[in-house]
Amino acid sequence: MFSRYRDALLWFAFALLAAAGFWWAGRRHEPPATPGRAVISWYVIITPLRDLYMAEVAAFEKLNPEIEVQIFWVPGSEYNVKLKTLAAAHQLPDLFFSGDVWVSYLRPFSRDLTPLVQRDAAEFGLDDFFPEIRRAMQLDGKDYILPEYVNLSLLYYNRRMFAAAGLPEPTADWTWDDLVRAGQALTHEGQDGAPPVWGSSRVEGWWGEWLIYVRQAGGKAFSPDGHRCLLDSREAITGLRFYLEKSSKHHISAPAGFEPLNGFVNQRVAMIVGGHINYWVNYNQTLGLDWDVQLLPTGPASRSGGELAIAGYSISQESRHPEEAWALAKFLTRPEAIAAVVARGNLSVRRSVAETVMGAPGPHANPRHLAAAYRQFAFGEPIPHHPNYIEIMLTVVQPEIDRMLLGELTPEEAGRRAAAAVNAFLATFDPAKP
């Protein structure tokens, strides 16, 4: 009735195909180590520097023929979650991009680099790193990151828009009042369907800008031991109020939700307070954008309060090739590598490179006030090392700030509610507490 042989053959073929499918589905990503050659995996955030990293890895492999490097690219927005997931699955890559916002959480999975740093300090020039960077590298006196990048809060401004308005460019002596005055002169409400132009952007959705004002007004996000939130202090509330009043009172920023997308690049905002150094590359690639930086305007209580965040390389605790990963980390942070990163538009974490660049500007004329940027190092504050820092700031605090911008809460209410919420969170989830 039925052809048994043909059926058997078909099932056999099906089984073969299925087996091949399962092999493919379960294939490990790191290829088996070829004898005498160590394979190290490296997770990187996708940036415009992609080609630079490829070239660096090629050069490294040439110098170290016994090491093979595998790069995995991850979009920045997913990076944090991916890295934690891999840590949870015990699949962390040997070398990964880490920063002071992540290092506390990843600490149980990250190798203590102190012995390696101490051993090779002379070789890779530990003293060459800026002291502020050196401080930010450490957690309880131990090294977990070899730094490559720094993000620093600065005042960014559009030179052409200042010239067109007949305004003098910002100086190092600016205060909040100067920011408001210049901002008002630069703001044009849109007429006849033309989009509005704002004196200053307002960074919404994260702590990038408001935390500067809080700290410059004399406030703090956390108590020094990290167990209490202090956003309900009078000083912190002063900072939050200034952040709110940029639009509600001074009208130098767009109302909540109407911030023009990439307004600085599109020349629809004239100034950014805070900003991010990652964007320098983009700014320099945008035709017709003539921009510069200056020290942050001084707040009512203090000049410091801007962010100084570092990022660099960490090595997994489970890495089977820590020495090889360490060699690559050193290679990627050697002066020549830092110089290449800086040449694309970045600040240097090494003094020697910074001095060279300031002496002879790179291919990009902007920013001209590089010296001001390096001066700002002294006024930057590291991010609090708390394992749940990002979560607390984004999900516990930020919604209250958002509601304040929408006019639902006063700055006092927002500060009070945020502090109470964070303290309840810390009481339950603070891993630092016994």
Next chain:
Amino acid sequence: MHRRSPTATVCLYATLVLGALVMLAPLAWMLLTSLKTYPEILRNPPAWLPAKPQWENYRTVWEGFAYYRFFLNSVFVAVMVIAGTLLTCCPAAYAFAYYDVRHKELIFGALLCTLMLPAQVTVIPLFKAFAAIHWVNTYLPLIVPAWLGGNVFGIFLLRQFFRTIPRSFIEAARLDGASEWTILWRLVVPMSLPAVLTVVIFTFLWSWNDLFNPLVYLQSESLVTLPVGLLYFIARAEQLTGGSLGSTPWHLVMTLATVMVVPVIVLFAFVQRRFVEGVAATGVKG
């Protein structure tokens, strides 16, 4: 049947046409945007039609952003899931339809209960277990459940259909000496092709459209499927275009969205009648 007045007829068709336009408008806008240049998508007032269709956009995302990789990943996962579903759901449905075994109804009821179980309830222990056996960041967590009858809805649908096949057919085949396995694949399944096809399409849609599981289990960019790939693309678009564009390249995003949707539409066009009837049947009998 009584006749409709001409006014009522006009109203009926006008409503249908208008409604259809509303339903399809977002898809049309997606397609049109995918064929525009970057300056065109920024134009104000909006340009409805691209001055010159930019088919080049498809080449750009396909090759330039290695989008074919996400596409092939999606196809691979869908094929494996469908194969596993058929291989295990057909026998299970056959067993539940024809065999008389103690506690059969109880077991079937328990299986059906899982239809109510949200994925969110099971995902954490599963993630924990898959991580322990080093399956995270492979396709196995997406595929293996399908090879163990993971599509309970499919079992249910097939069982309903199998039961409509007269038992005498099966008895006759048994008398002819055919094994149960042969009867299932050579007699029952071919007779139930509409139901099998419905199950195949449902399975395809679930796998193709699924965002949750790939998001949880796949970590490497080279592994992800289309829905995650689309979101990855948006997340990194600015970096990929080197910031040369002032904002999100929506024309390219819409190109990707179109690539993701077209296979579904083509498949649906071929089998829509049967599929829609399959869906309708689930409601009436369910």
Next chain:
Amino acid sequence: MNHRRAETFWFWLFAGPAVVGFAAFSLWPMLESLWLSFCSYEVIAPPRFIGLQNYAYLFAHDLSFWPSVKVTLVFTVIQLPLAIGAALALALLLNQPVRGRGFWRAVYFLPSILPQAVFAVVFGYIFQADGGLLNRLLALGGIHGAAWTTSPTWALPVLIVISLWGFGYPMVIFLGGLQNVPRELYEAAHIDGAGAWARFRHITLPLISPVIFFNVVMGLIGSLKVFDLAYAFSVAQAQPTPGGPARATLFYGLNLYQQAFGYFHMGLASAMAWLLFAFILVVTFINFRVSRRWVHYGD
């Protein structure tokens, strides 16, 4: 081997994989997640039993729990009647003698099978405050559009609107139900002089009430589990954290995912999962009880 034993053998051979899959991928994870919901499990360290603390935190302190419950309930209460209503209305239209019924049915059904992620992305683009299609159209009419996707007031309504494109499943199921209503009943009512509304109210509605019930239950469970739409919307809007602005679109399923895989509070997320499961069980049970009063199963 006697007949009975042979049948048992074949039953377990055929249904065995599915039963194993049920045990491994549904039953066991369900029980384990119940256990985890009483633990502190942050992945860094093994689970540690803490009794009811996760539940206590959710109810008393967690800032995202109640807002996410509210978002989900508001969405369900508004979206479900709209979707069921639209589905029923269209099914009634298509149940008329219409030319090309198959075509119309396919057109209205099509959006339902497309990936939710695509819909979230495309609509996100259309609704964008700055440069979106809708606001540009409004500007042509001299209206200054709202910041649809970035305003906490409008973001959830926008998601409700987007999700309304997906009423295809209930529509098709209604159509199936309507076609089972015997034509003679209408004829008889027509002769008795019953108007269109009376026919709908007294014939159609009672006869398709089981189908309405089925759609309500499925729609309810579906809207309690919303994830893809909300997550994709967040990414397409470049929200720093999913569920924004100001938790306005923080659906329960999205919140659970964030707690579990964004922040690795796996114990807390397990507690959320079990609350969801329990809620679905209760709602379904109530639904079945209430349905006895208005659902007429033909005998």
